[in-house]
Amino acid sequence: MVQSLDRSQGRAGGVATGSANNHGTYTGNRALQIEEPLIFEMGQTGRCGVDLPEPPKVKERLNGLRRKGTIGLPGLAEPQVVQHYTRLSQKNYAIDMGVYPLGSCTMKHNPRINEKVARLPGIGDLHPLQPVSTVQGALELIDSLAHWLKTLTGMPAVAMSPAAGAHGEMCGMMAIAAALEAKGERAKRKTVLAPESAHGTNPATAAALGFVVKPIPANDRGRVDLAALKAALGPDVAAIMLTNPNTCGLFESDIVEISKAVHEAGAYFYCDGANFNAIVGRVRPGDLGIDCMHINLHKTFSTPHGGGGPGAGPVVLSAPLAPYAPYPWIVKDGDTWRVAEDGAKVEGAPLGRLKAFHGQMGMFTRALAYIMSHGADGLKQVAEDAVLNANYVMAALKDVMSPAFEGPCMHEALFDDSFLKDTGVSTLDFAKAMIDEGYHPMTMYFPLVVHGAMLIEPTETVAKEDLDQFIGALRSLTAKAKTGTAAEDFKAAPLYAPRRRLDETLAARKPVLRWKPSNNPPGIDPLKQAAE
Numbered sequence: 030m031v032q033s034l035d036r037s038q039g040r041a042g043g044v045a046t047g048s049a050n051n052h053g054t055y056t057g058n059r060a061l062q063i064e065e066p067l068i069f070e071m072g073q074t075g076r077c078g079v080d081l082p083e084p085p086k087v088k089e090r091l092n093g094l095r096r097k098g099t100i101g102l103p104g105l106a107e108p109q110v111v112q113h114y115t116r117l118s119q120k121n122y123a124i125d126m127g128v129y130p131l132g133s134c135t136m137k138h139n140p141r142i143n144e145k146v147a148r149l150p151g152i153g154d155l156h157p158l159q160p161v162s163t164v165q166g167a168l169e170l171i172d173s174l175a176h177w178l179k180t181l182t183g184m185p186a187v188a189m190s191p192a193a194g195a196h197g198e199m200c201g202m203m204a205i206a207a208a209l210e211a212k213g214e215r216a217k218r219k220t221v222l223a224p225e226s227a228h229g230t231n232p233a234t235a236a237a238l239g240f241v242v243k244p245i246p247a248n249d250r251g252r253v254d255l256a257a258l259k260a261a262l263g264p265d266v267a268a269i270m271l272t273n274p275n276t277c278g279l280f281e282s283d284i285v286e287i288s289k290a291v292h293e294a295g296a297y298f299y300c301d302g303a304n305f306n307a308i309v310g311r312v313r314p315g316d317l318g319i320d321c322m323h324i325n326l327h328k329t330f331s332t333p334h335g336g337g338g339p340g341a342g343p344v345v346l347s348a349p350l351a352p353y354a355p356y357p358w359i360v361k362d363g364d365t366w367r368v369a370e371d372g373a374k375v376e377g378a379p380l381g382r383l384k385a386f387h388g389q390m391g392m393f394t395r396a397l398a399y400i401m402s403h404g405a406d407g408l409k410q411v412a413e414d415a416v417l418n419a420n421y422v423m424a425a426l427k428d429v430m431s432p433a434f435e436g437p438c439m440h441e442a443l444f445d446d447s448f449l450k451d452t453g454v455s456t457l458d459f460a461k462a463m464i465d466e467g468y469h470p471m472t473m474y475f476p477l478v479v480h481g482a483m484l485i486e487p488t489e490t491v492a493k494e495d496l497d498q499f500i501g502a503l504r505s506l507t508a509k510a511k512t513g514t515a516a517e518d519f520k521a522a523p524l525y526a527p528r529r530r531l532d533e534t535l536a537a538r539k540p541v542l543r544w545k546p547s548n549n550p551p552g553i554d555p556l557k558q559a560a561e
């Protein structure tokens with residue numbers, strides 16, 4: 030496609046950049062910021078990166094269904110493919126590039142030793158259908174990680190297979206539903222209580238399982254309103270789903286009283302453990318009276334996340350819920366590890382299977398490497414440093430930005446948008462301006478209970494000088510916004526990113542999920558091909 034090479038005209042294929050070459054360069058590139066077409070707009074049909082032999086002639090066996098046209102795949106040589114994807118990767122912000130303050134997500138550094146261990150041939154080359162006698166070490170690895178998770182949480186059992194936090198919620202709530210069923214109470218206990226600040230996955234999980242979700246308000250200290258909670262408890266309540274530390278970055282100081290009240294009402298306490306990073310090694314959730322909790326391995330024990338995974342969300346279970354842990358169970362008979370698959374006899378009543386095979390082996394390996402390289406003392410320091418870093422940010426910004434709640438925070442510093450009042454600058458504009466300063470923005474507009482929320486989570490590994498530069502950038506943006514004359518500049522941000530401000534509402538409501546060539550050259554229209 031000749032026109033795709035004419036970069037001075039902006040991108041062929043109609044990606045509206047709004048900035049197509051007004052940079053004054055011949056190529057449209059800005060130094061190392063290289064304009065990148067879609068792979069379908071590059072190369073030529075017929076070009077191939079490998080030298081394949083002519084396929085042997087075979088007898089037509091498809092009864093006339095054989096494709097007649099060309100397949101319509103991009104035709105590029107290997108170096109072109111490598112360059113394309115490398116350039117694309119450089120447009121992405123990553124935890125390995127700088128401060129990644131995305132609150133609630135706990136973007137942790139992933140130590141390279143984890144990767145090395147996960148790639149050992151005895152681990153990286155495993156196949157889940159190998160005979161059990163050949164994977165004894167892998168099963169022991171899963172059991173070792175399970176042991177650490179039980180020890181760190183003070184809980185007697187753990188279901189390892191859930192593939193993410195939300196999947197773990199599903200597992201834990203299914204165990205609660207099964208326990209209620211066994212007591213003959215499932216039909217009458219239809220309500221699940223969730224604080225208004227809850228992560229969206231909590232009410233979604235409860236609703237998906239057929240529960241009715243009842244929101245519990247927060248008090249003016251950002252914690253669950255205990256009186257409102259007690260008033261909502263009754264014989265219709267199956268469980269509460271509570272995050273601790275909560276999504277406002279605060280420790281639920283009434284948690285022991287909450288768990289007592291929940292149990293007295295005959296309900297279960299589901300704890301969302303996504304924020305375990307802030308208390309790991311310091312607090313055992315089991316001591317607080319919870320019944321089950323998912324652990325996002327990717328938010329506490331490193332392992333890469335973002336871009337959709339893979340994560341891992343093992344769920345620790347109390348003794349009454351342990352029998353319902355899903356298959357498979359990893360059990361030891363004498364010296365031999367065994368995988369109790371669907372239908373196998375175990376000491377319990379497993380709720381079925383949540384996932385193919387045994388769980389996210391690569392993530393288990395990375396998490397165990399992280400845990401063992403830190404040791405118990407190191408994990409405790411992780412929590413302490415995470416809380417210290419967040420409080421450093423909070424202390425350094427609270428005179429110019431507006432903290433949502435008074436007092437120290439846990440692992441994330443939460444601000445509302447009142448410091449931007451009358452400046453014409455919104456939380457979104459402020460976040461976009463951070464991109465021009467070279468930062469991935471913090472989490473915006475979550476939790477919903479705080480107006481124009483900005484949730485900053487610096488994680489424990491960010492060095493002080495890097496935090497100082499980040500703080501300096503935010504203080505400078507704050508000062509600029511408060512001049513009252515900079516709204517236009519903020520609305521124009523980001524200026525230096527590969528793409529300018531996008532219409533995010535339109536993108537969400539009317540996503541364009543298919544590329545169509547603007548000028549269909551014969552033979553390489555993949556859509557036409559599909560129709561033929």
Ligand SMILES: *Cc1c(COP(=O)(O)O)cnc(C)c1O
Nearest residue numbers: 133193194195228230303325340
């Ligand atoms: C991240 C998160 C979840 C969901 O976890 P995933 O692993 O993304 O499915 C649930 N609750 C809270 C509070 C979270 O931060």
